[in-house]
Amino acid sequence: MKTWIADQWKRIVARPLITSVVAFAMIMSWGALEFARPTNVHAASAAPAAAALDPDSVNAILALDKAMETLAARVTPAVVNVTVASRSSAHLTSDNDDEQAPQMPNLPPGFGQFFGPQFRQFQFRQRPQIEHVGGSGVIISPDGYIVTNNHVVDGAVDISVTMSDRRVLPAKLVGADPLTDLAVIKVAGSNFPSVPWGDSTQLHPGQTVLAFGNPLGFRFSVTRGIVSAVNRPNPFSDNARKPGQFIQTDAAINQGNSGGPLVDARGQVIGINTFLISPSGAFAGMGFAIPTQVARPTVDTLIKYGKVEHAYMGIGISDVTPANARFFHRQDASGAVITQVEPDAPGARAGLKIGDVITEVDGQKVDDAGQLQVIVGQKRPGTKVNVQVDRDGKSVTVPVTVEAMNRTTERAVSGSEHGKARWGLGLTDLNADTRQQLRLPGDMRGALVGRVEPGSPADNAGLTQGDIILQVNRKDTPTAADVKDALSKIPEGQDVMLLVHSNGGNSFRVLHSAEKSEKSSG
Numbered sequence: 397m398k399t400w401i402a403d404q405w406k407r408i409v410a411r412p413l414i415t416s417v418v419a420f421a422m423i424m425s426w427g428a429l430e431f432a433r434p435t436n437v438h439a440a441s442a443a444p445a446a447a448a449l450d451p452d453s454v455n456a457i458l459a460l461d462k463a464m465e466t467l468a469a470r471v472t473p474a475v476v477n478v479t480v481a482s483r484s485s486a487h488l489t490s491d492n493d494d495e496q497a498p499q500m501p502n503l504p505p506g507f508g509q510f511f512g513p514q515f516r517q518f519q520f521r522q523r524p525q526i527e528h529v530g531g532s533g534v535i536i537s538p539d540g541y542i543v544t545n546n547h548v549v550d551g552a553v554d555i556s557v558t559m560s561d562r563r564v565l566p567a568k569l570v571g572a573d574p575l576t577d578l579a580v581i582k583v584a585g586s587n588f589p590s591v592p593w594g595d596s597t598q599l600h601p602g603q604t605v606l607a608f609g610n611p612l613g614f615r616f617s618v619t620r621g622i623v624s625a626v627n628r629p630n631p632f633s634d635n636a637r638k639p640g641q642f643i644q645t646d647a648a649i650n651q652g653n654s655g656g657p658l659v660d661a662r663g664q665v666i667g668i669n670t671f672l673i674s675p676s677g678a679f680a681g682m683g684f685a686i687p688t689q690v691a692r693p694t695v696d697t698l699i700k701y702g703k704v705e706h707a708y709m710g711i712g713i714s715d716v717t718p719a720n721a722r723f724f725h726r727q728d729a730s731g732a733v734i735t736q737v738e739p740d741a742p743g744a745r746a747g748l749k750i751g752d753v754i755t756e757v758d759g760q761k762v763d764d765a766g767q768l769q770v771i772v773g774q775k776r777p778g779t780k781v782n783v784q785v786d787r788d789g790k791s792v793t794v795p796v797t798v799e800a801m802n803r804t805t806e807r808a809v810s811g812s813e814h815g816k817a818r819w820g821l822g823l824t825d826l827n828a829d830t831r832q833q834l835r836l837p838g839d840m841r842g843a844l845v846g847r848v849e850p851g852s853p854a855d856n857a858g859l860t861q862g863d864i865i866l867q868v869n870r871k872d873t874p875t876a877a878d879v880k881d882a883l884s885k886i887p888e889g890q891d892v893m894l895l896v897h898s899n900g901g902n903s904f905r906v907l908h909s910a911e912k913s914e915k916s917s918g
Contacts, residue, residue, distance in 0.1 A: 820852020
C-alpha cells in the first residue's frame with residue numbers, strides 16, 4: 397500500500413516538471429528555427445531608407461538657417477536676465493518678536509477653540525514681503541547701460557542681471573519713464589557686448605525679426621517671426637496719452653520677454669518687447685514691441701537726465717479717416733484732427749480749435765494721431781513748435797509753446813526735498829467730462845486724483861487714480877488748489893486725514909508722513 401501511494405505521489409510531482417521541460421524545449425526549438433532562417437526574408441519586406449535631399453535643392457534654406465544662427469550668436473551675449481527684488485504682498489509676523497511667523501495652514505472649523513487662549517495671546521500684524529520677479533534687458537553700450545521695461549523694475553529695492561556667460565552682476569536704476577514703459581539700468585564695468593539701435597520707421601510688414609529674452613523662466617531664448625504690422629495704436633485705456641506706434645510681431649513673446657530686444661536681420665534693435673494680447677494670457681501670435689522711434693530718444697534722455705518730461709499741447713486728437721475726411725475738406729485720410737482743446741493749456745492759448753487738422757509739426761509730416769503724439773512727446777518742454785493745420789480748407793501755421801505734461805495736466809502736491817512729491821499725489825479739477833465718466837453727482841466738489849506715485853504715502857493709504865478728495869483734516873476742499881494748499885500747510889512729520897470718494901462711497905484715509913517714516917527707519 398505504501399509503495400502504491402509513493403508511486404502515485406511521484407507521478408503527481410513529476411507531471412508538471414515534465415510539462416515545463418517539454419514547453420521549454422519547444423520554445424528553444426522555435427527560437428533556433430527562427431535564428432536559422434535566412435536573413436534576406438526580413439530584408440525583403442523592409443523599404444530602403446530615403447536618401448538625403450540634394451544640397452542644391454535646399455541651399456536657400458540652409459543659407460537662411462546659417463544666417464539666423466550667426467544673428468542669434470551676435471545678439472545673445474548682449475541680452476540679460478533682469479532679476480528684481482520688490483516689496484509686494486504682506487505676510488504675518490508676531491508682535492512678540494521681529495521674526496516672520498510660520499505660514500498658517502488651512503484650518504478646520506473650531507480652530508480658535510482648539511488652540512485655546514494660549515494661541516490667542518500672539519498678536520499678528522502685516523509686514524511688507526520681498527518678492528523676486530524677472531524680466532529681460534539688452535545692453536546698448538559697452539559701458540554697461542541696459543534698456544528694459546519700467547514695469548520690470550517698478551518698485552525695485554534690488555536689481556541684478558545675469559549675463560549669457562552666467563555672471564551675476566548688481567545693477568542700479570538710472571531712470572524710468574512710466575508713460576512709455578521704458579527704463580534704463582546700469583552695471584559697472586567696460587567692454588560689455590552690446591547691440592546697436594536700428595530705425596523702426598523703415599520697417600515694413602513681412603520683414604524677418606527675432607525676439608530675444610527669458611520667457612517663462614527659460615533663459616536666453618530666441619524666437620523668429622515677421623513684422624505683422626507697424627504703428628499699432630495705444631491699447632491702454634487707463635491713459636490715453638501713452639504713445640502708440642507699436643510694432644506687432646508673430647515672433648513668440650511671453651511673460652519674461654518684457655524688456656528684451658526685437659532685432660532685424662542686421663542685428664539692430666528696432667523694438668523693445670513689452671506686452672502680448674491673448675485671450676488665454678499666453679502667446680497667441682500677437683506680441684508687441686516699443687519702436688525705436690519712441691525708445692531711443694526716451695532712453696537717451698533717461699541716461700542724460702535720469703527722467704523724462706514729456707511735452708504737451710493740451711488737445712484731444714483722433715485720426716482723419718476716409719469716412720470723415722471730406723467733412724474737414726481733406727483730399728486724403730491723413731493728419732490728426734483736434735477733438736478737444738483743454739482750457740488754459742498750450743493749444744488753447746495758441747488758438748488751436750476743435751476741427752483743426754494738424755498736418756505738420758516743424759516741417760515734419762503728420763500721418764495720424766499716434767505719430768503726432770510721438771512727435772510732440774519728444775519735444776523739450778518750453779520749446780516753441782510751428783503747427784501746420786488745415787482749418788476749413790485753408791492752411792494755417794500756429795506757433796505753440798509746449799509745456800511739460802505733468803505740470804500742465806496735474807497740480808503736483810510737492811514740498812519735500814530732492815524734488816520728490818511729499819504725499820505722492822497728482823491732482824486736477826473736476827470738469828463735466830470727468831463727472832460724466834465717473835458718474836459723480838453734479839453738486840460734488842473736490843479734487844480728482846490723476847496720479848499716485850508707487851510707494852508714496854498716498855499709495856500706502858490706498859488712493860488710486862479716479863478717487864475724489866473732498867476734505868483735508870475735516871475741512872472742505874472744493875478744488876485741486878485747495879487740496880494742494882491744505883496739504884502744503886501740514887507740518888513736517890505730521891500725518892493728515894483725507895475724506896475720499898471712491899467706488900461710489902466716501903471713506904476717511906490717513907496719509908502717514910514720509911518724513912516720519914524715514915526718521916523711524918533710519
